[in-house]
Amino acid sequence: MAGNEETRLRAIIDTAVDGIVLIDSKGLIQVFNPACEALFGYTAEDVIGKNVRMLMPSPYREEHDQYLANFLTTGNAKIIGIGREVTAQRKDGTTFPIDLSVGEAQDDSEPVFVGIIHDLTERDRIERAVREGASRLQAVIDTAVDGIVLIDSKGIIQVFNPACETLFGYLAEDVIGRNVRMLMPSPYREEHDQYLANYLTTGDAKIIGVGREVTAQRKDGSTFPIDLSVGEARQDGASVFVGIIHDLTERKRTEEQLVQAQKMEAVGQLSGGVAHDFNNLLTSIIGNSEMLADKLKARPDLSAIAEQIIAAGERAGALTQRLLAFGRRQTLKPVEIDFRDLLSGFQNLMVRTIRENIHLKTTLADGLWTIYADIAQLESALLNLSINAQDAMPEGGALVFSASNLSLDSNYQSLHPEVVPGDYVVISVTDSGTGMSQETLASAFEPFYTTKDVGMGSGLGLSMVYGFVKQSRGHITIYSEIGLGTTIRMYLPALPNASPMPRTKSEDPPEMARGTEAVLVVEDYAFGRTFAAESLRDLGYGVTVAVDAREALALLVQGLDIDLVFTDIVMPRGVNGWELAERARRIRPGIKFLFTSGYAVEMLSDRKWIGKSDNFLSKPYRKSDLAHEIRATLDKADRVRESTN
Numbered sequence: 001m002a003g004n005e006e007t008r009l010r011a012i013i014d015t016a017v018d019g020i021v022l023i024d025s026k027g028l029i030q031v032f033n034p035a036c037e038a039l040f041g042y043t044a045e046d047v048i049g050k051n052v053r054m055l056m057p058s059p060y061r062e063e064h065d066q067y068l069a070n071f072l073t074t075g076n077a078k079i080i081g082i083g084r085e086v087t088a089q090r091k092d093g094t095t096f097p098i099d100l101s102v103g104e105a106q107d108d109s110e111p112v113f114v115g116i117i118h119d120l121t122e123r124d125r126i127e128r129a130v131r132e133g134a135s136r137l138q139a140v141i142d143t144a145v146d147g148i149v150l151i152d153s154k155g156i157i158q159v160f161n162p163a164c165e166t167l168f169g170y171l172a173e174d175v176i177g178r179n180v181r182m183l184m185p186s187p188y189r190e191e192h193d194q195y196l197a198n199y200l201t202t203g204d205a206k207i208i209g210v211g212r213e214v215t216a217q218r219k220d221g222s223t224f225p226i227d228l229s230v231g232e233a234r235q236d237g238a239s240v241f242v243g244i245i246h247d248l249t250e251r252k253r254t255e256e257q258l259v260q261a262q263k264m265e266a267v268g269q270l271s272g273g274v275a276h277d278f279n280n281l282l283t284s285i286i287g288n289s290e291m292l293a294d295k296l297k298a299r300p301d302l303s304a305i306a307e308q309i310i311a312a313g314e315r316a317g318a319l320t321q322r323l324l325a326f327g328r329r330q331t332l333k334p335v336e337i338d339f340r341d342l343l344s345g346f347q348n349l350m351v352r353t354i355r356e357n358i359h360l361k362t363t364l365a366d367g368l369w370t371i372y373a374d375i376a377q378l379e380s381a382l383l384n385l386s387i388n389a390q391d392a393m394p395e396g397g398a399l400v401f402s403a404s405n406l407s408l409d410s411n412y413q414s415l416h417p418e419v420v421p422g423d424y425v426v427i428s429v430t431d432s433g434t435g436m437s438q439e440t441l442a443s444a445f446e447p448f449y450t451t452k453d454v455g456m457g458s459g460l461g462l463s464m465v466y467g468f469v470k471q472s473r474g475h476i477t478i479y480s481e482i483g484l485g486t487t488i489r490m491y492l493p494a495l496p497n498a499s500p501m502p503r504t505k506s507e508d509p510p511e512m513a514r515g516t517e518a519v520l521v522v523e524d525y526a527f528g529r530t531f532a533a534e535s536l537r538d539l540g541y542g543v544t545v546a547v548d549a550r551e552a553l554a555l556l557v558q559g560l561d562i563d564l565v566f567t568d569i570v571m572p573r574g575v576n577g578w579e580l581a582e583r584a585r586r587i588r589p590g591i592k593f594l595f596t597s598g599y600a601v602e603m604l605s606d607r608k609w610i611g612k613s614d615n616f617l618s619k620p621y622r623k624s625d626l627a628h629e630i631r632a633t634l635d636k637a638d639r640v641r642e643s644t645n
Contacts, residue, residue, distance in 0.1 A: 013031065013033045014033055014034055016033060016035055017035060018035055018116050018117055018118045018119075019033060019035045019036035019038075019039045019040075019098075019115075019116070019117035019118075019119075020033040020035065020036065020114065020115070020116060020117070021033070021036055021052065021055075021114075021115045021117065022112055022113070022114050022115075023052045023112065023113050023115070024107075024110065024111075024112055024113075025068070025072060025110055025111050025112070025113075026051075026068075027051045027052050027053065027064060027065055027068050028049055028050065028051060028052070029047045029048050029049065029050055029051075029052050030048065030112065031048075032044040032047050032048055035117075036117065039088070039090075039096075039098075039117060039119055040055055040088070040089075040090050040091060041090045041091035041092060042091050046091075051064075051065070052064070052115075053065065055088055055089060056087075056088065056089055057087055057088075057089040057095050060086065060087070061089075072111065082101075083099065083100055083101035083102065083116075084099075084100065085097060085098070085099055085100075085120065086098060086100050088100075088117070096119065096120075096121045097119075097120040097121060097123075097124055098117050098118060098119055098120055099117075099118040099120055100115055100116070100117055100118075101115070101116040101118075102114070102115050102116075103116075141159065141161045142161060142162055144161060144163055145163060146163055146244050146245055146246045146247075147161060147163045147164035147166075147167045147168075147226075147243075147244070147245035147246075147247075148161040148163065148164065148242065148243070148244060148245070149161070149164055149180065149183075149242075149243045149245065150240060150241070150242050150243075151180045151240065151241050151243070152235075152238065152239075152240055152241075153196070153200060153238050153239045153240070153241075154179075154196075155179045155180050155181065155192060155193055155196050156177060156178065156179060156180070157175050157176050157177065157178055157179070157180050158176065158240070159176075160172040160175050160176055163245075164245065167216070167218075167224075167226075167245060167247055168183055168216070168217075168218050168219060169218045169219035169220060170219050174219075179192075179193070180192070180243075181193065183216055183217060184214075184215075184216065184217055185215055185216075185217040185223050188214065188215070189217075200239065211227065211228055211229035211230065211244075212227075212228065213225060213226070213227055213228075213248065214226060214228050216228075216245070224247065224248075224249050225247075225248040225249060225252050226245050226246060226247055226248055227245075227246040227248055228243055228244070228245055228246075229243070229244040229246075230242070230243045230244075231244075285309065285313045289306050289307075289309040289310045289313065292306045292309075293306035293307055293310065333374050333375075333376075334372050334373050334374050334472070335372070335373075335374070335375055336370050336371070336372060336495065337370065337371040337372070337373055337375055337378065338368075338370060338371075339364070339368055339371055339403050339425060339427065340364055340368060340403075342375065342378070342379070343362060343364070343401055343403075346379060346382055347360060347362070347401075350386055350399075353383075353386070353387075354386060354387075354390050354399070355390060355396070357393075357395070357396030357397075358389075358390055358393060358396060358397060358398075358399050359396075359397070359398045359399065360399055360401070361398055361399070361400045361401070362400070362401045362402065363400065363401075363402035363403075363618075364402065364403050364404075365402075365403060365404040365405060367405070368403055368404075368405060368425060369405050369423060369425050369494035369495065370494060370495045371425045371492050371493070371494060371495075372492075372493055372494065372495050373472045373474075373492050373493070374468070374472070377468045377472075378468070378492070380464070380468070381464070381465040381468050381469070381490065382401075382427075382429065384462070384464060384465055385429040385465060385488055386399060386429065388462065389429060389430075389431035389433060389486070390431075391433075392431050392433030392434050392435075392485075392486065393431055393432060393433040393434075397431060397432035397433055397485075398430075398431070398432045399429070399430070399431055400428070400429070400430040400431075401427070401428070401429060402427075402428045402430070402618070403425055403426065403427045403428070404425070404426050404618065405423070405424075405425060405426075405494070406423075406424050406425075406426045406491070407421075407422070407423050407424070408420075408421050408422060408424060408475070408491070409421050411531075415527060416475065418475070419475045419491075420473060422493065422494075423493070423494040424474065424475070424491040424492060424493060424494055425491075425492050425494050426489050426490070426491050427489065427490045427492065428487055428488070428489045428490075429487070429488050430485060430486070430487040430488075431485050431486055432485045433485050433486060434482065434483065434485075435480045435481050435482040435483055435484050435485055435486055436478070436480040436482070436486055437482060441478060441480055444462050444478055462488075465488075465490070469490050469491070469492065472492055472493065473493055474490060474491050474492045474493060475490075475491035476488065476489065476490050476491065477489050477491075481570065484570065512539060512623065512624050512627040512628070513539075513627045513628055513630070513631035513632075514539045514540045514627070514631075515539065515540055515541050515630065515631060515634065516540050516541065516542070517541055517542070517563035517564060517634055518541070518542040518543075518544070518561060518562040518563050518564075519536050519541045519542065519543050519544075519562065519563065519564050519565075519566055519630065520543075520544050520545075520546060520552060520555065520556075520560065520562045520564070520565045520566070520567075521533050521536065521543060521544070521545045521546070521566050521567075522545075522546045522547075522548065522549060522551075522552045522565060522566070522567035522568060522571070522577070522580065523545075523547075523567070523568045523571075523596075524547055524548050524568060524571045524572055525568070528568070529545055529547070532566060532626065533545050535623045535626055535627070536566075536626070536630065538623075539627050539630075541630070544560060544562065548571050548572060548575070549567070549571055549575035549576065549577065549579065549580035549583075550575055552565065552567070552580060552584070553575075553580065553583055553584065553587070556584055556587045556588055557587060562591070563592060563634065564591075564592040564593070564594060564630065564633060564634055565580070565581070565584060565591060565592070565593050565594070566593075566594045566596065566630065567580055567581070567593065567594075567595060567596070568595075568596055568597060569595050569596070569597040569610065570597060577595055577597075578595075578610065581593045581595075592633055592634060593614065593615070593633075594615045594616075594617060594629055594630060594633045595610055595614055595615065595616045595617070596616070596617045596618070597616075597618070615629060615632065615633040615636070617629045
């Protein structure tokens with residue numbers, strides 16, 4: 001019977017998948033099964049009778065005998081009876097991870113120890129592969145240009161990559177664990193959970209597996225168009241959904257610009273054709289009427305009728321010129337124009353044209369360059385803009401004409417591809433009227449779009465100005481807000497040799513003022529903020545930026561050490577530049593301010609947003625203008641202190 005037991009035991013040892021090794025109380029190997037031979041590369045004959053430490057790398061090898069003796073003396077076990085993960089060493093010197101379970105037994109009253117050895121090499125390889133795969137996947141998620149969001153079957157956000165943070169304005173910790181509907185505007189927000197539940201119940205998918213264009217909502221409440229592709233996967237037996245989010249804002253803007261350009265081109269071609277044919281008819285009407293009037297001199301009553309026909313024909317001719325101006329097909333007669341002289345004469349006309357409750361003001365920069373444009377069309381454009389401004393101020397207000405020099409470079413062209421870099425005279429017409437809504441702004445240059453009563457020529461005013469400026473190879477912009485008024489700027493080309501300050505060939509441009517003081521730039525328009533900050537850094541100043549007044553105030557409360565605040569006046573989030581200055585001076589008495597705005601300084605003064613003693617820099621400005629005003633503001637404050645000491 002004992003022989004049968006020994007046979008069965010030997011069969012178990014020899015066929016075991018895991019290694020089995022038996023050692024005596026001195027650590028000498030007594031049994032070394034075939035699985036051990038495969039694991040370690042030794043044969044049983046190589047190891048039986050030798051110390052088991054030969055299967056261990058340093059430092060376990062040197063510690064083993066002492067550990068075994070300590071266990072036999074004190075009973076203090078580290079592995080025996082419990083097991084743990086350790087490192088073993090093969091015959092060729094290589095090491096590998098094993099799970100070692102050791103049990104104690106008695107053989108002729110002497111303790112022996114049985115070790116069960118499970119190779120962990122494959123497990124570690126799989127775990128390493130999983131970790132590396134997860135690391136690669138995380139790298140893809142973190143560096144993806146498009147947003148990636150993962151939600152569970154209840155719509156709870158699990159993953160929110162950096163691109164999503166940029167798109168939505170939330171940090172990952174702000175959204176993980178919350179329902180994805182927070183990223184949606186109404187009515188999608190209210191419909192989402194029901195849609196998800198319906199899909200899981202019926203399999204009816206509207207987006208999953210196909211993708212479509214939808215609207216998303218940022219942290220600040222603004223919405224933007226996205227292309228959303230959603231895929232489904234399984235995780236722990238449940239559905240999870242991965243959304244790939246591509247921002248369509250820029251594409252939509254480009255598409256709208258293309259549609260607008262095509263619309264303007266189509267209507268321009270139509271209006272040009274109509275005007276051409278109409279002018280042929282008017283030539284006949286006016287010419288024959290003149291002949292008739294000449295023959296009817298003896299009949300003053302009939303001659304007067306003919307003169308009325310001629311006058312009507314001339315008015316119709318003026319309308320066709322407006323159509324041609326809109327279509328950019330009239331023959332312009334550009335000449336050199338000194339805008340200062342032109343505006344002087346134009347003001348005399350405007351005094352007799354506009355209502356008495358409209359106050360005319362002018363702000364002209366020194367050293368204005370010479371404009372190269374059609375003088376009659378420029379006067380017509382100014383007249384159209386003035387009449388529009390008057391209509392926007394039914395209860396009266398201020399109408400401001402201003403002009404300055406500006407050089408547009410490739411950076412500006414990157415934002416406005418239709419602009420040709422070069423020197424321009426910027427003519428601004430600003431009113432203190434009701435302002436335009438976003439809807440009106442979007443359609444302001446469209447033909448026949450008007451908020452006035454419909455009549456002959458209605459809706460062509462701004463379209464004609466647009467056509468004249470574009471045909472003159474210029475650029476036109478509108479800046480308007482409800483309740484703040486409107487500023488329209490015409491960028492008209494200056495003569496090629498235009499120069500703000502005449503100088504000889506041997507003279508060098510004056511060096512721009514520099515400094516080392518600390519400046520806080522507060523500007524909500526990203527391009528303007530970057531331009532100001534980079535210009536000031538290039539001039540040697542230390543620069544900190546803030547996107548609005550609230551962020552600027554927070555920086556000051558935190559103890560930001562600055563010498564001057566350069567701030568826009570009209571900003572979002574309810575705190576303008578003037579209010580920023582008032583609050584900042586309570587926090588930091590004596591702090592210096594330089595204000596800037598796209599509105600005329602007179603308009604801001606009327607609203608009490610800037611005082612006569614405040615330093616102000618009109619937009620658009622050049623780097624040299626900024627350098628001069630920053631230095632002047634800093635030095636002015638120093639001179640005031642010196643004079644009071």
